[in-house]
Every structure is written in structure tokens, then in C-alpha cells.
Amino acid sequence: MTSETERKAPLSRGICMGWGLGTLGPVTVLTASNVLLLRYLTDHVGIAAALASSLIAFSKLLDAFLDPTMGWLSDRTRSRMGRRRPYLLAGGVLLALSVVGLFSVPDIADYDLRAVYVGAVLVFYALAYTVFNIPYLSMPAEMTTDYHERSYIMSFRVYAVGLSTIAASVLGPMVLAALGGGSDAYAKMALVFVPLILLSAWICFRATRHAPFTAKPDSTHYPILYQVKSVASNKPFLVLIVIKFLTLMALGVQSVFAFFFTYVLKVSDVYLGQYFLCSSLAMILSQPLWLRLSRWSGSKRNTYIAALALSLPAYLSWLWAEPGQPVAFIFLRAAVIGAAGGGAILMGQSLLPDTMEYDYLRTGLRREGLFAGFYTTVEKLSGAIGIAVVGAVLGSAGYVQSMGSGVTQPQSAIDAIYWVMCFLPALISLLGIVALLFYRLTETSLKATTLLSPIAAPTTDGEDFPALPTT
Template sequence: MLAEKQRVKQTGPVQGERPGHKEMLNYGLGFFGVILTWTLVGTFLTFYYTDVAGISAGVVGTLMLVARLFDGVTDIAMGTLVDRTKSKHGKARPWILWMGIPLGVVTLLLFTVPDIGDGGKIVYAYVTYILLILVYTAMSIPYKTLLGYMTQEPQGRSVLNIYTGIFTMLATLVITILAQPVASAIGGKIGWTVVAGISGATIIVTSYLAFRSTKERVAPSTAAQKNSVELTVGIKSLFMNKYWLIMTLYCVITYTLNALVTGAGLYYTTYILGNAAYFSISSLLLFVPSMIGFFFAAKLTNNFGKRHIALVVSIIGIFGPIIKLIDPSSLPIFLTGTVIQGFGLVPTIMFIYAMINDTAEYGEWKFGFRTQGLVNSAASFGMKVGAGLGGALIGWLLAFGGYVGAAAEQSASATNMILVLNIYLPLGLAVCQAILMWMYKLDKQYPQILKELSERKMR
């Protein structure tokens, strides 16, 4: 019944066209700016709040979860807004143009907590973090949705996602390797403000370049332009889309894991390994599997498909935390485990956005209408809930263990919580990752889905 009421036809002479490498490069470059903010906030904001701004770990943990839950609501609203946007620039591209400067400015404000007392700092943190959420959502949801509008050709979408992954990795490496040394070299709060300012300026430039150089090819149908799918109907279709459910839960698990590995990593190198500088080394090694994988990604994807590769590397990644358990205080063992653990990041960096957008085709095939923005925003909700949950766990467990910000040494209970955050919880989450990827079997069905969708449009 749902399909009969909402089934529409799509038209567009260039929907199967693949973007050129220059266009893909500029799309990836725009993602570089977006990921700068995501990584800076996800990796260092908790540490900045607790050890630089002087806000208690428990308060920070609650802030992270409350703000991210609010973030999920804005994601759904933004996805619906993108689906309903009508402009000469398309549906997703205009938002990338509009939100570049606001995102750059708010990134700077976030790492500029003034000395206005404990209560004032908390209020400032809540206000600026929620403001960041609103602006970041208005940028990131259209950006992820744009991937689905640029091409519907499966290999082209996979290659485009590889470009995205390359710049995602580069942005993550730039922040995780350079942010802490640069901030420390400058010193105090101003060091982190300078790092945030550089990131903000980069976002403004890269977002404009991405807007100017990309093109939306997957046009909505004439019927869809006249009759937008109701929000309740769209949401109902999402929860009947089994592959979207799998990918959304995968996003929650994966981004919780990523938040723990990156956000708690600086505490680990500082208090377990005894040198904060080791964090930059471990951050680089975490991406070694992805850096190697990019040289073979296009060929492997063409031969084996996204899901099979993602499943294999997810299973390998499970052994990273297990290796670290051999001797948690040994730097060589920690770094070896980090490299192995990095295999679990490969699906997130190289395939996740393409796989999420693939579920939009499955939904269109099953229910007869396309909600590209809603699919991406709802999956993004899972990412942000995961990131918020990871950040909250860091703050809450550190507070439960009696962690004292900027202290020379920590108590045994605080040290145990750092181990839990960096080894035991990531191990359990890595197992869940592999199980979910085993359940995702859309790749095998996808070519037939595209064929049937194409036949419908010819009727």
C-alpha cells in the first residue's frame, strides 16, 4: 500500500554519468574542511574542557551526550529540509555555500572558553557547542547527501567515496598529529584557539571550492518535485529498510568506537605510557591500513564489492585491542595493536557514505520514492549519537574513576578507567562492528535493484 501511494518516476539524462576526477577531487577537498572540525571536536574537545578550560569531567560527559542527542533531532530536520530545497544550485549544493563561513567562525568560538567562573564556563560551553551542532549539521547533511546526487552509477559512487576517504584520512591525520604539538608550542588556551582558527579558515575556503566545482546529476522526478514525501511516511520507510537500519546501527557502534580510540587516546599516552607526544605517533599508525588500502581500493571494490572488503578488515581490527592486552604499558605492543586496530577504520573512511547512499536506492526500489536527504540525515544521527555516547563515556568513566584534570599522576581507579576506555570497550565494539557488516548483504542485490529502477523510469 505504501509503495502504491508513493511510487513515482524519475527522469534525468545524466543520472548514470560519472563525475570526472577533478570534480571528485574538489568534492573530497570540501570534505577535508568538514572533517577538520569533526576531528578537532571529537578528539580534543573533551581534553580541552577538562585539562585546559578547567571544566569537570562529569559535566563534560553529560554535555557531550545531551548535545549529541539534540544533534540527532536537527539531523532529521535538516535531511527533510534538503529533500524539500529548490534552488538554481540544486538541493544540497546551496547549503554548502551558505554554511561555510558560519561553521568556520563557530569552530573558533568553541575553543575560546573565557575565564568567567565555573558556572559561566559551563553555560558558554553549552551555548557554543549547541551552536556548532546547528551549523555543522546544516553543512554536513547536505554534503553527505550531495554524494548521492552527483552520480547513481555504482562504481562511480564507490570511487567518489574513495576520494572522500582520502581527504577524510588527511584531515584526521593533520588534526591528530599536529593539533596537540602546535597548541602546546604556543601554550595555554591561546594555543588551542589558534589551532581552531586555522581549522575554521580552512573550512571557509574548502567549502566554497566544493560548491563551485560539483554538479548534481541525479534529478528528482517531476512527480516528486510537485509532491514531496511526507515526513512521517519517509521515516516509516526508513524503519522498514533493513539495510538502512543495519548501517545506522553500524554508525552508532563505529563512531562510539572512534570517539573512544581518539578522544581517550591522549589520556592513555599521557598517564599509561607516560608521554603525551606518543599520541601523534599512535594517531599516524592508526591510519596505516587505510593509507595502504587506498592504493588498491578501486580495484578491490570492483572485484569483491564494498561489503566483503569491509567485513574482512572489520574482523582483522578485532585483534588490535587483544594485542594491547598483552602488556598495556608497553609502547611497542601498544603501537602494534594500534596498527591492527586501524583495519577497523577502513570501512568508515573508504565505504561508509557510499553504503549509506546505496540504501536510498534499496528504499526507492522497495517503496517507490526517494528520500536521499532523510536517509543521510538519519544515518548521520547514528554517527553523532555514537560520537556523543563515546564522549559521554569518556567523561563519565573518568569522573567515576576519580580523574583529576591536569594532575601529574592519577589514582589507580582513574588509570583503570583509562584502560577500560582504550582497550576493553573498543574490543566489544569491534566485535559488534564485524557482526553488523556480516548482516549487510545489499551489494549482491544492488545491480538488480538499479536495473529494475531504470526499467521503471522508462515506462
């Protein structure tokens, strides 16, 4: 690894690729849980839709409040491997254990005990995701200070997100279909994911050993509540987390896809896998286009708006989907939604290190982990709400849970699935566009921000910290 003073040379492609591949593990588990877990819990574990979605939401909410603490811990870590890299290996192992637990719920006769077990495993998974993801997301801001190079780094993460989606939502449903779709099939599917999760964590750890990094944390100790207050003074970051809160709700809404393909389109999980294969390939192949559009326009914000706008007609078109519809229409929607999602993910992730750099220029402090912690908190809150909304809507519409036997759903449940599939993600995208209009941090304004010395600590016990310097 190189020191903070040796960052002027462009990052090698190997470092960027290796760092990007690190997201294979967490996003594979995240996608599998978003797309398949709710249906697994309702149709094979026998948990009611409203309760299952509430357990998922509760685990995310509980862990969300620990994310800033994890970020603060990684900021304070001292290691010859850097502040962040040790957590990559630990988080990878924990994620591998969690995916097995999520899809291998034992046949517990008592309904309440079964629900308690599911809740405990969900909390363990949420903690495992935090241990890996927060230090991981903190690394790009340390690796480069170049505005457009951050987008380049993040493009490799989006490539990996596409591969992760293929693994979880393409390979996963295909494995389920090949094994008959029972509860044992879900357990075997989870075992297929384990080597991928462990390998991606190891590759990321090894590839970033020569990456630029902050040599050591600042020696001054600031109370966590004061740091939270100072983070809140970073207006671009506040706007960003509002945007991400809105747009990341779509991840939780993804849980409706499995229901839509089964009960509306009436096709097997093979078609669900093919849909996500097409969507993921579009996400991957669209990355050069979004990078060029961002550089040509000079605005990540406007590129982000364009990506969200592209998704609107595709989401609304699901209203006309029905059994027997030509497969070409399904795959066309997949391509448009995948390409739009690729642009939204790339631009959203690229804005995060920009706000971290803005904080450093304003305060002189290197605390990327704290910002990543708050960012991930919002990610989990939005995902929890998205899944909770899906479960609540299905439950209120009379969706019937089971333990593996096929059931006929009432028309009210089918109508609810249509509503969630069409209108909810379109509304989320529209609100995200509105929120983006308030984001004004640009390459020019970053360059105009003068690097300041670290904020001064209080001189006497109990004295308030001085106000943050402004530019």
C-alpha cells in the first residue's frame, strides 16, 4: 500500500477490478435475500407474509443503528494492512455463514420458535453485511481524489453488482428449478454461493494491498455525538442520503418479482432467472455509456436523473403484463430497467466519495468510515421499508402462506402484486429525481473548496466544540 502523499498516479486497473470484485459476496447475499427470501419464508417455512417482512425489516433497522459505530471503528483501526482491509476477510466469512443460515431454516414445529430462529439469523446476516460493507465503501475516498476517477472505480463495482445479480437471481432460480423448488433446494442453492462469497473477499483483500490509503487515523479523539453533528453539517451528504433512501427502496421492492413471475405471469423460476440475466447484462454493458455521458455532461447529478427517468416507462409497462405475453416484451423491460439501474447505481455510488472528500476539505479529518456507516444505515432503512411495504400490502390483500404446497391466491392478492410491481418503483424513481434537483456538489465546487486544518478540540471539560469551518 502507498501512503497518503503518493496518490497522484492513476490507479491501476488491477486495483480497481480487485476492489470492485469485493462486492460479489455481499451483493450476492443481498440480492438473494431481496428476490427470493420473502417467498422462501412464506411458501416453504410457513411464516405469514406480514410477519416475514416485519422480521426482515426489524433486523435491518436494528443493525442500521450500529452502522455509524462500525464506521467509527474502522476509522480508528490501526493495522499494518490499513484501516479497512482486515474487515474484508472477517466480513466475507460471516457473510458465507449467514447465507447458509438464511436459506436452511430447520423444520421447527412450534410457529413462534420458528419465527424467533428466522429473526436471529436475519440479525446475524445484517451484522455480517455491516462488518464487510462499511469498511469496503470507505476505501475509494482514500484511493483517489480525482473526481472522474471515482466514477471509474465505481464502474467496476457496478460490473460486480451485475455479476452478483446473475449469481443470485439467475443461477439461484435455475438451481431451485433444477432441484424441484423445495426447501432442500434453497439450502443447496445457498451452498453454491459460499465459495463465491469467500473468493471475492479474498481477491479484494489481496488486490488492494498496494492501493493508496490513509496511513493512520487522526490521533485526536472526538466524541461520537459531536462527529454525528458535524456530519449533519455536510449538506451535499444529507441530500445524497435522502436520494439514496428513496432509490434504494427499490431493492426491497425487488422481493415482489418472485411473486409476480409465479402468480401473474405463471412461469417457472427459470424465466425469473432469465429475466435477471438480461437485466444484469444490460447493467454491465451500459457502464461505458454512463461513464461517457457523465464526462461529456460534466455532471454526475444530471446523469443520475437521466438514469432514473429511463426506468419510469419500463416500470409502468408491467401493468399490461399477463400470462402468455411474448417473452420478448419481458426481456425488453429487463434490458431497460437493467441499463437504468446500472446508471443509477454508478452515479449514486460515485457521489458518496465526493461527499467524503468534501468533508475532508472542510474539516481536515479523514473519517470515511463514519460517512459509510451513515450511508449504509440509510441503505438498510430504505431496504427494510421497501420489504415491509411489500409484505404489508400482500398481507392486507389476503396473500395465503404455505409450507411448500401450492395454493390458489385470491384476486385481491394478485391485484396487490400488480400494484407493487408497477407503481411503487415508478413513484420511487420520480421522487428520487425531485430530490436530485437539490444536490449541487460539482467538480468545480470541490476544487474551489480549500483544505483546512482539523477542527479544534475543546479546551475545557464540558465546553462545546467550536462550529465547523465553512467555505
